[in-house]
Amino acid sequence: MKQSHLFTKTQKENPAGEMSINAQYLIRAGFVDKLSSGIYTLLPLGLRVVKKIQDIVREEMDALGAQELLMPSLHPKEVWETTGRWDVEEMYKIADEPYGLGWTHEEIITPLMKRFLLSNKDLPKAAYQIQTKFRNEPRAKSGLLRGREFIMKDLYSFHENQDDLDDYYERVKEAYFNVYRRLGLGEITFLTLASGGTFSKYSHEFQTITDAGEDIIYICHKCKLATNKEVADGKCPLCGSTDLEEKKAIEVGNIFKLGTKYTAPFNLVTQNNNPLIMGCYGIGITRLLGTVVEALSDTKGIVWPKSIAPFAIHLVQIDGGNAEVVEKCNEIYEILQKEGFEVLYDNRSEKTAGEKLNDSDLIGIPLRLVVSQKTLSVDGVEIKERTSKEASLVKINELVNYLKKNV
């Protein structure tokens, strides 16, 4: 895409009233726009990243045999009264109408499954959605990390017995680790014990280390398990080690063994009339967008991992006053497009070289290609990775082969 065509622009100044790094960078670089506290528009660049995060999550859910559906946001009062959760503070309610806005979907999917899970032969089954959630959030001050409106993946599984849930739960854990690894967060994301609720002592969170995190976790590097402060007692519950590292972290996933908490009130039962055993598993998609920015950025701007970068290549035209540079650079852009590379092409004529290079660092595309009078004088393109200080020169006639190996 040509940058002159993109309707968004970068901005130099930090947006007023945004304290979080993720929102500052995402707004300045033109990935999101703030409509109100905790409520953001995904601009074209931001939507491209979010779609790639969604695709990674979707692939991992599909690999678990889970089936995608899309449930509504308008929830009738009566289903929430069935479980006694109509009056929780998380829920926005519609004025003068018997609806609340969904912040989770146990109350929708459990009665829905009664239509279809009719015999033990129908079990186990799992279904997920990638959907917009709403949450009455008093502390919406962390940019994309904690929103009043946000995109989540929520998966629900239904089982005949506890053993079957336990097996599936372990498989979901692995799928979650796959997601974080593919997002470039693998090394800094830890399975973390958190408070459990009615049916188990602990639940499991996935926590990514970042100074912007609102949680405190204690990491045991020996057994790669962390404990949330809310349930910590000075030693690792798994190996007993007291050699723990205290870190700030952001919760990027949470999985629960719900047992019969929702299947019992909705009477979703097996042939023997026992309530089904249920699990639920959440990942915040837009929270991951913010987390990647918090965890991987540097002082110049965002650093996208290749897997979710809005484009693979940022082609930057310098010396746009020179007709030969423009012509040659347009030619290179056409070739890269034809070869199927995802390219953002900074063809803007009104910007200086310095402005363009600063913008490129701010936007954070993994590979930068600069075409200028200087590079053309040796028939070359200057190539630099966003995370590297060194640039190198590649001959134009070797460029496509080089990129095929390195993108």
Add this chain to the structure above:
Amino acid sequence: MKQSHLFTKTQKENPAGEMSINAQYLIRAGFVDKLSSGIYTLLPLGLRVVKKIQDIVREEMDALGAQELLMPSLHPKEVWETTGRWDVEEMYKIADEPYGLGWTHEEIITPLMKRFLLSNKDLPKAAYQIQTKFRNEPRAKSGLLRGREFIMKDLYSFHENQDDLDDYYERVKEAYFNVYRRLGLGEITFLTLASGGTFSKYSHEFQTITDAGEDIIYICHKCKLATNKEVADGKCPLCGSTDLEEKKAIEVGNIFKLGTKYTAPFNLVTQNNNPLIMGCYGIGITRLLGTVVEALSDTKGIVWPKSIAPFAIHLVQIDGGNAEVVEKCNEIYEILQKEGFEVLYDNRSEKTAGEKLNDSDLIGIPLRLVVSQKTLSVDGVEIKERTSKEASLVKINELVNYLKKNV
């Protein structure tokens, strides 16, 4: 996908309280589930169709040079007060909070564009989203045709002057016709004059003929233009003909020249301080799902056009008690998967041949392949198009070639 794995099931009985054909068929076949009046869950089969409709619309919008973004549903009261629309009856409001739920997005995108449209060189620009809308709808009785929560594509364009809007508007018209043609609705969808509003005498709707439609239109077959009853006066406004056909129809798109109606109050202006000229263009995605079912179904069930069918092929195993049939049918399924065909495989052992063939008609996949003892006795597969009465036999070793030509 194996039908035994799919968590949804077909049902024989019409759902209680559903008067519309689209909701009856979509519920019975397992494409949607009704949560409440005008509020539906998209089940895996339904979501597959909706994604294909979205992809077609997205391709046509991208071809117009429009850029995709995603705006929020929670809208601050103040932006709606700016245009005097906070108290319209369409809007759901959040209890005790200063938010309404978005049923359209002029009030969001216009101030958003002020951040970016800074000079005349930035014009024209167009942006669209595919997003969930909410609408306080007293008449939510038509299944997917009129919802309280529904998916829409809304496109907004911004221009320096009226001529530029007029040109773009004509291009959008063509894009809309492309969408309806690709959905199999081309022959029965008419550009229709409707009431205009502040800035023009008429707006344009696209109306698809179906008995379930809530509008009355008068079609001039001579110039291929229709007139909505609300503005009709007995003759075609274009050619003057009085030879008009009265039909029930459903509005599947609506395009407006908004002029400065929203850019003026938000002070979105050109360098010369004139408000930008704006257009908006809507297509109801889930309404199209319902419209296709209303317009193209027969008495046996749904008839999906190839372009948006949930699967291209329905492979039906008959005589599942016979081990050779099961083995051979599994083999054919594997081959078709490997060749990249989208196949729903009815491998259910508990259903009779009659039940399976009825289900296949109800679900409405374009091509049905039956494998039975009888077809295997001649090394063949019985092939029938959903819209045809005739079946034919194709040899198994010629099947892939046949399908490559016919799917």
